[in-house]
Amino acid sequence: MTTTERAPRRDAIDNRAAILDAARLLLNQDPDASLEAIAAAAGLSRRSLYGHFANRDELLRVLLDLGAVRVVDALASVSHADPVVRLALIASRLWGEVETVRVMALFAVRGPFKGHTATRLEPLRTRVRAAVEEGQSSGALRVDLPADRLARLVESAALAVLEESALSPLDAAAGHRLVMLNVLGTVGLGWREAGELIDAHPELDRKDG
Amino acid sequence: MTTTERAPRRDAIDNRAAILDAARLLLNQDPDASLEAIAAAAGLSRRSLYGHFANRDELLRVLLDLGAVRVVDALASVSHADPVVRLALIASRLWGEVETVRVMALFAVRGPFKGHTATRLEPLRTRVRAAVEEGQSSGALRVDLPADRLARLVESAALAVLEESALSPLDAAAGHRLVMLNVLGTVGLGWREAGELIDAHPELDRKDG
DNA sequence: AATAACTTGCACATCAGTGTGCAAGTTATT
DNA sequence: AATAACTTGCACACTGATGTGCAAGTTATT
Structure with missing residues (x-):
C-alpha cells in the first residue's frame, strides 16, 4: 500500500504553535532565553520541545x-x-x-x-x-x-x-x-x-x- | 616601620600592558574571545592572567x-x-x-x-x-x-x-x-x-x- | 645572596545550558 | 478498543569556559 502515514495530531500542531508564540515572546525580552523557559511558557516540558524542533538553532531559524x-x-x-x-x-x-x-x-x-x-x-x-x-x-x-x-x-x-x-x-x-x-x-x-x-x-x- | 612594600616589578607592569593590548586586539575581532586566547596572545599563561585581573569582567571593565x-x-x-x-x-x-x-x-x-x-x-x-x-x-x-x-x-x-x-x-x-x-x-x-x-x-x- | 614578586602547570570544582535514551504515561484518531 | 502519536520525567553525557589551590620554578630588585 501507499505510505499513508497518519496526519499529525491536532494538539501537537497547537503545541508547536504555542512554542513559537512563547519563543517570540520570551526571546523578544531576552534573545538568550533558555529552552526550558520557552517550553514552560508554552505549557510544555523541555523534553517535548525537542519533539517539535531538533535543537535551539532550528527553533530560532524557523x-x-x-x-x-x-x-x-x-x-x-x-x-x-x-x-x-x-x-x-x-x-x-x-x-x-x-x-x-x-x-x-x-x-x-x-x-x-x-x-x-x-x-x-x-x-x-x-x-x-x-x-x-x-x-x-x-x-x-x-x-x-x-x-x-x-x-x-x-x-x-x-x-x-x-x-x-x-x-x-x-x-x-x-x-x-x-x-x-x-x-x-x-x-x-x-x-x-x-x-x-x-x-x-x-x-x-x-x-x- | 612604615608599610613600605616593594614596588611592582617592571616585567609585571609590561605583562599587564601586554594583556590589555592583546585583549584590545582579540576582543575587537571577537568580543567573546577566551581568556586563554588573550593570555596566549600576550605571551602569558591563562593562570598568570589571573594575577593581573581578578576575572574576565574586571579585565573587560578596565x-x-x-x-x-x-x-x-x-x-x-x-x-x-x-x-x-x-x-x-x-x-x-x-x-x-x-x-x-x-x-x-x-x-x-x-x-x-x-x-x-x-x-x-x-x-x-x-x-x-x-x-x-x-x-x-x-x-x-x-x-x-x-x-x-x-x-x-x-x-x-x-x-x-x-x-x-x-x-x-x-x-x-x-x-x-x-x-x-x-x-x-x-x-x-x-x-x-x-x-x-x-x-x-x-x-x-x-x-x- | 637573599627576598619578594612573578610565572607556570596541573588538578579540580563549578556552572548553565544543550541534547539523548528510555520507559511509562496520556490522548487523539480510526 | 486498538493504535499510533504525543508528552513527561529522569538520568546522563557533554561542552566550553571560568575561577582557585598549590607547589615548584624563574627573575627582578635590594
Whole structure:
C-alpha cells in the first residue's frame, strides 16, 4: 500500500504553535532565553520541545524565517511612482510590522543569524536599493554616496528608530512619522522638506502603513 | 616601620600592558574571545592572567574604561561657537578615536556593559545634548523632536557609520566626512547644505579630527 | 645572596545550558 | 478498543569556559 502515514495530531500542531508564540515572546525580552523557559511558557516540558524542533538553532531559524517572510510579504505590495515617497512608505510599513518585535528584529539583523536573515531579506533590500538608485538619478536624493552604501545607511536609520523606541517609547503615530523622517534625513532631505513631503502625501498617513 | 612594600616589578607592569593590548586586539575581532586566547596572545599563561585581573569582567571593565577615558579626553577640547559645527567636530573626532576599534566600540555601547559605559560616557553625551539644544534654540537644527531624543539619534547616526565601515571599508578622509554628513543629516540639514557647511569650515577638515 | 614578586602547570570544582535514551504515561484518531 | 502519536520525567553525557589551590620554578630588585 501507499505510505499513508497518519496526519499529525491536532494538539501537537497547537503545541508547536504555542512554542513559537512563547519563543517570540520570551526571546523578544531576552534573545538568550533558555529552552526550558520557552517550553514552560508554552505549557510544555523541555523534553517535548525537542519533539517539535531538533535543537535551539532550528527553533530560532524557523521563528526568524516566519518573521522575515511576514515582513517581506507585507512590503511586497508597497509601490509608488515617486521613489522618495516609496522609501518613506517602506519605512513606515516596516515600522508597523516590526514595532512589536523590536528586540527580535534587531537580533535577527545584527545577531548570530544575520547571515541567514540576510538571505531572507534580500528581496526587501533589493527594493530599497532600487528606490535609492532611482531617487539619485532623478536628482531627488543625495548623490554624494554610492547607492548601496546609502541604502545601508537607510536601513541603519530605520533600526535606530527601533532602538530609540526601546529607550523612550513612541506611540504608533509618532513611530511611523519618526522612521520616515529619519530615513528621509539620511537620504538627503532637510527636516522641513521631509516633514512637508510627508504631510503632502496622504498615503504616508499611518492608516495602511 | 612604615608599610613600605616593594614596588611592582617592571616585567609585571609590561605583562599587564601586554594583556590589555592583546585583549584590545582579540576582543575587537571577537568580543567573546577566551581568556586563554588573550593570555596566549600576550605571551602569558591563562593562570598568570589571573594575577593581573581578578576575572574576565574586571579585565573587560578596565579595558573599556581606558577606551572611554581616552575618547572623552580627546573630545573634551572640542569647542566651537556654532553648535552645528561643534556637532560635526565631535562626530569627526570621535571617528578618529574609534575607527581602529570599531567592534569594541559597538560592543561597549550596545553589549552587556553598556550601562557601565554609559556612566563613563556621560560627559560626552551631555555635551552632545547641549549642542543639540543650543542648535535648536538658535533655529539651526530641527525642532520637531525633543533634544534628548535627537541627541540619541545623532549617536545612532555616528554608530551607523562605524557599522558601515565594517561592511565596506572607508578610508580616513571618507570616514571623517561621512560621520559628519550622517550626523548633520539626522539633525535636520539637507545634504547639500551639510556638504557646504563642511567645506566652508576648514576646521572640519580631518587633520586634527 | 637573599627576598619578594612573578610565572607556570596541573588538578579540580563549578556552572548553565544543550541534547539523548528510555520507559511509562496520556490522548487523539480510526 | 486498538493504535499510533504525543508528552513527561529522569538520568546522563557533554561542552566550553571560568575561577582557585598549590607547589615548584624563574627573575627582578635590594
